[in-house]
Amino acid sequence: MTTPQLIWRNVWRNVWRNPRRTWLTVAATVFAVFLVVVFVAMADGMHGKMIEDAVRLSSGHVQVARDGWLENRTLEYSLRLSPELDAELRATPGVLGIAPRVSNAGLLSHGEATQGVLLLGVDPPREASVSSLSSRLWRGAFLPASVKRPLVLGAQLAENLKVGIGDQVLLYSIAYTLENAYELFEVSGTLRLPDRDLERGLALIRLDDAQHFFALGDRISEVALLAAHASEVPPLTASLETRLPLSGAEALEVNAWNEVMPELEQFIIIDDAGMYVLLLILVIVVGFGILNTILMSVLERQRELGVLLALGLRPAAIFRMVYAESLLLAAIGFAIGLLLALPVVAWFTAHPIPLSGAEMEAMAELVGMEPVVTFELRESTLPGVALTIFGVAALAALYPALKASRARPVDALRGL
């Protein structure tokens, strides 16, 4: 074995032999690392916020329901939230909020107007531990106890139905018993929601009113759970799945947010894919820069490499030497790139950028989030970037290193 120290000394000095070329290559690497880290953190931040907002708007991070609920969404798949089940959910580590719900489709009529709605029966205090629905109240009150059969509507829905606070509307649906169910509800408030479809189609009533309306007894259709963060969902669902009965008469199912809202996950995947393709192209361009630098330096040093071979340095050692030069360039670029990117990411993580401009707001509204850009540096990002940069540097070094180590000493000696 050739002493690594000897190799590293040569590598280090070789890299600084042409400082301008080295710095140019390093600068390209720095640029790539900076952009990759900042863009990935920005995308992760935006997507993370989309998920957290969407999850808090309605679905919760995880939903527990009767097995088959997600696929069918009919009251046939309802469950009883027994005190034991409730206690089990409360005792599950990572569960921050528990909101039992009855959810079903219905029709609302007022005067001549009729609208199809997503009807959600909620228990206001428990609902507040999971979703932000009650805080999005625009007019009136949120399902107050003082009103008999109160109803809260999306503001747009209220407008379409031409109803105001205090108006009576007729709710119509099919009950658990498959009989027709209809009842008058009194509009107690309206909601402004970042999701337009939801604002046009969501109607909230009290959980007990819903159970009565649908003749459900004490049954509900789902329990929405809140976790600290979407990243904690996989362990949470795993632990729920070990704690809850997943088979038998009252078999349950545990649905993560991405199963409840597959369209949101799809949007994120597509958005990520576009960005990663661009970043990969950038990194590949940098890879060619490294290839060029290393190849040039190998070609310039033909004679010197010949001398090294003649002195008895083994071809494998020459290969390692050229390889180390490439990795050293990548390492310097990576280190400086991180040094520049991390403060930027840290700053914007602490200070989200409010989006302005009608277009941005429209786009943000489209996906149901507030118009703010947040950054989030995930644990996996830096190792991922490091792996990519060093992987590309390793690939780029392959050809020059092979060329250098395969040279016949006599040709190399004549090479100048």
Add this chain to the structure above:
Amino acid sequence: MLEARAVHKVYDSRGAETHALSDMSLRISEGEFTVLAGPSGSGKTTLLNLFGGLDEPTSGQIRLDDQDLAACTRSELAELRLRKLGFVFQAYNLIPVLTAVENVEFVMELQGVARAERRRRATGMLAELGLGELTSKRPLELSGGQQQRVAVARAIVSQPRVVLADEPTANLDSTTAGGLLDLMQTMNRERGVTFLFSTHDPMVIERAARVVRLRDGRVVADETATSL
């Protein structure tokens, strides 16, 4: 020790064939002090490169210590060079990023000689060659003759069995060249190091124990001095 058996070397550059060596057979025994003499283009460098395993003959065999070099892998050849051979090339052959003393230490470093020991030997050798002041200079800061002496120091300091030197005195004045020859002859006498080098220099030829004269890639004379 070193042997060429019916070696042909043909260079083929852009269709034109050059017969650098034709049916060359030569045997160098352990402990010899031999000079290859001959006009420019007679094949001296070619032969030295073949002996050093830096190039392969077109036909014929090169043997080092009764081992056919053609049978060695590139890695084994490197190992052979490291353990047995010292090289001085015709044109400057130092590693530009290393200082003079680091250049001289390099082979010992590869051989695994301890740091203090190799530094001591390298500085001692440089001092002996009149380069004591220049140990920390890089090759580009040295004159051609100084570089040549550093290369000689590097070739002999690791105490190889054979030193192959291509015109080691070409860039030196006669006094320095004489000093270098003294040193090599001492090593040859006292340590039994085999020397084979090419030269145009009549003074060098005069001091050699054996002179092999080449012309057009053939041995035209092989004289052993009796008057030494």
